[in-house]
Amino acid sequence: MTVVIAVDGPAASGKGTISRRLAKHFHFAHMDSGALYRLTALAVLEANGDPTLEADALCGAATIDLSRAGDPAIRTAEVGTAASRVSAIAAVRAALHDFQISFLTSPPGESLGAVMDGRDIGTVIAPHAQAKLYIEASPEVRAHRRWLELAGMGLERDKTLLLAEILARDEADRTRPISPLRRAEDAALLDTTNLDIDAAFAAALALVSPRVEGALKERHRG
Numbered sequence: 001m002t003v004v005i006a007v008d009g010p011a012a013s014g015k016g017t018i019s020r021r022l023a024k025h026f027h028f029a030h031m032d033s034g035a036l037y038r039l040t041a042l043a044v045l046e047a048n049g050d051p052t053l054e055a056d057a058l059c060g061a062a063t064i065d066l067s068r069a070g071d072p073a074i075r076t077a078e079v080g081t082a083a084s085r086v087s088a089i090a091a092v093r094a095a096l097h098d099f100q101i102s103f104l105t106s107p108p109g110e111s112l113g114a115v116m117d118g119r120d121i122g123t124v125i126a127p128h129a130q131a132k133l134y135i136e137a138s139p140e141v142r143a144h145r146r147w148l149e150l151a152g153m154g155l156e157r158d159k160t161l162l163l164a165e166i167l168a169r170d171e172a173d174r175t176r177p178i179s180p181l182r183r184a185e186d187a188a189l190l191d192t193t194n195l196d197i198d199a200a201f202a203a204a205l206a207l208v209s210p211r212v213e214g215a216l217k218e219r220h221r222g
């Protein structure tokens with residue numbers, strides 16, 4: 001059985017970077033599940049569709065191009081907002097569900113484990129994950145991080161607008177009826193507001209290590 005680390009949290013909380021570093025540390029595979037929703041949103045927008053319409057969103061989910069997961073085009077605030085909209089549609093979540101489960105069941109490269117980050121990984125996709133983290137940071141710090149990330153990609157954005165977008169997306173992701181963003185009861189909470197990325201990673205590692213090492217030992221014994 002794959003050892004799973006489930007990482008959830010709101011936009012720009014640091015969960016993506018922390019997850020990538022955890023995966024590298026344990027030699028596990030990593031999936032950014034938000035990229036699936038962003039790719040779906042991009043496909044809808046590129047087809048001039050409406051991300052709030054189930055038919056358009058489903059068509060987007062059926063035509064996602066995984067080779068574009070690293071494309072800066074999926075990182076824009078517009079695509080983030082459209083991703084939040086398609087992600088509130090039950091049929092879209094169902095369409096992307098199997099893809100995430102098969103990644104966790106058979107991670108690429110025959111890795112012993114997988115790290116998956118998103119909004120509902122510890123609650124819906126992998127409720128039995130051996131280790132769970134819920135990562136938070138203040139909205140202002142998250143807006144600043146998103147601003148830096150976009151600036152690094154050559155995309156200039158007004159910070160006040162980014163903050164408003166983050167707050168609106170938090171509200172939509174937390175209050176939607178299906179798979180809302182929430183902390184699983186057994187997820188360790190990590191607030192990265194006052195931590196730089198190295199300190200946040202060290203804290204995350206300290207929280208998950210005992211569980212991951214225990215699960216790996218168990219796997220060797222089994």
Ligand code: DC
Pocket residue numbers: 011012033034035037038080083084087088117118119120121169173
């Ligand atoms: O993590 P992100 O900002 O790339 O995610 C983009 C949107 O996708 C987010 O606003 C909500 C949605 N999402 C989701 O509903 N469930 C996930 N597991 C991951 C992302």
